[in-house]
Amino acid sequence: MIRDITxxxxxxxxxxxxxxxxxxxIILTFVMMIFIFMINTYWGxxxxxxxxxxxxxxxxxxVKFVLxxxxxxxxxxIFAGVINMFTIGGRTIFEWGFLRMTYEGVDTAxxxxxxxxxxxxxxxLLTYTTTxxxxxxxxxxxxxxxxxxxxxxxxxxxxxxxALRFIPxxxxxxxxxxxxxxxxxxxxxxxxxxxxxxSFIPVLIPLFISAFxxxxxxxxxxxxxxxxxxxxxxxxxxxxLTRYDFVATAITVVFMAWVLVMQYMVW
Numbered sequence: 483m484i485r486d487i488t489x490x491x492x493x494x495x496x497x498x499x500x501x502x503x504x505x506x507x508i509i510l511t512f513v514m515m516i517f518i519f520m521i522n523t524y525w526g527x528x529x530x531x532x533x534x535x536x537x538x539x540x541x542x543x544x545v546k547f548v549l550x551x552x553x554x555x556x557x558x559x560i561f562a563g564v565i566n567m568f569t570i571g572g573r574t575i576f577e578w579g580f581l582r583m584t585y586e587g588v589d590t591a592x593x594x595x596x597x598x599x600x601x602x603x604x605x606x607l608l609t610y611t612t613t614x615x616x617x618x619x620x621x622x623x624x625x626x627x628x629x630x631x632x633x634x635x636x637x638x639x640x641x642x643x644x645a646l647r648f649i650p651x652x653x654x655x656x657x658x659x660x661x662x663x664x665x666x667x668x669x670x671x672x673x674x675x676x677x678x679x680x681s682f683i684p685v686l687i688p689l690f691i692s693a694f695x696x697x698x699x700x701x702x703x704x705x706x707x708x709x710x711x712x713x714x715x716x717x718x719x720x721x722x723l724t725r726y727d728f729v730a731t732a733i734t735v736v737f738m739a740w741v742l743v744m745q746y747m748v749w
Contacts, residue, residue, distance in 0.1 A: 491609060491610065491650050492609060492610065492611075492612065492613055492614065493543050493544075493547070493610045493611070495541065495542045495543070495611065496542070497540060497541045497542045497611070498540065498541075498726045498729070498730065499537070499540065499541040499607070499611045499730070500541070500542075500611045500612075501724065501726045502611075502724070502726045502727050502730050503620070503721055503722070503723050503724065503726075503727045504612050504616045504617055504619060504620025504621075504721065505620045505623055505624055505721065505723075506723065506727040506730060506731060507608055507611065507612055507620070507730075508608065508617075508620050508621065508624060509624070510730065510731065510734050511604055511605060511607075511608045513734070513738075514604050514734070514738075515601055515604060515605070517530075517738050518530065518597050518600055518601060518604075519597065520742065521741065521745065522593070522745075523745050525744070525745065526741050526744075526745045527593070527596045527600075529737075529741050529744075530600060530741065531596070531600065533737055534600055534603055534604060537607065538603070538607065541607060541610070541611055543607070543610050543611070547610075548603060548606065548607075548610075551602060551603075551606050552599055552602060552603070555598060555599075555602060558598075559594075559595045559598055559599070562591070562594060563591035563592075563594065563595055564591070566587050566590045566591040566594065567583050567584070567587040567588055567591050568581055568582065568583055568587060569587065570584055570586050570587035570590055571584060571586065572584035572585055572586030572587065573585045573586065575588065609646060614643050614644075614646075614647045616721075617643050617646070618639050618640055618642075618643040619639075619721055620721065621638075621639035621642060621643065622635055622636050622639040623721060625638065625639060644700070648696070651696070652689070652693060655689060655692050655693075656685065656689055659685050659688050659689055659692075660685055663684050663685060668681065668684060669681060
């Protein structure tokens with residue numbers, strides 16, 4: 483399951499999404515996340531799913547790679563769905579003892595699952611198509627007005643990007659530690675929930691040590707390259723909006739407006 487977490491990884495490519503300005507992609511990602519919660523009909527979810535699928539295909543990101551990133555949340559979605567089915571009141575589907583499944587509960591569970599899967603795919607597309615450096619520059623530019631309030635914008639953007647970038651690295655390190663402990667006789671699969679949680683203590687200790695070591699090595703490498711934050715910092719590549727940004731923004735805005743209008747007209 484650890485290997486299935488793909489968010490934070492960058493997939494090189496030459497698609498329109500790869501060529502778009504990181505600021506445009508960050509803004510559109512947040513707008514799409516808000517838009518997901520504005521939809522409340524299955525027709526709207528169908529249109530949004532098709533639009534997301536089309537975006538994945540045109541970005542040249544392997545579909546299997548995108549779907550692989552959904553595996554770690556399947557258990558959470560199922561668990562939350564079952565809770566919704568039996569706790570939300572409404573018209574009864576069946577009743578057994580104190581358990582009562584309702585149509586409204588099933589409806590909420592399905593919509594919640596669709597929303598969660600779409601949120602993960604849309605957020606993942608941002609990191610799949612944007613390099614860590616470009617993502618840092620985009621966040622810093624968007625937070626630029628806060629500099630007048632003496633907010634360390636560059637440092638915040640750098641920390642956010644580094645944290646996102648090292649998710650795959652830490653997951654890979656965790657997988658290696660688990661395999662090493664298993665080869666020494668450690669058992670992570672048997673026992674109840676508490677016993678299984680305790681069995682991961684031998685994994686957490688070396689993982690924390692490895693994380694602190696990597697952080698120290700990164701700090702040393704940045705200091706060796708005379709990194710001093712935003713003070714006197716220049717960029718080899720300046721961010722600029724291109725036709726790809728205007729096309730992507732226009733398509734997204736028109737699509738959202740059309741879905742919202744049709745949602746209330748049809749339903």
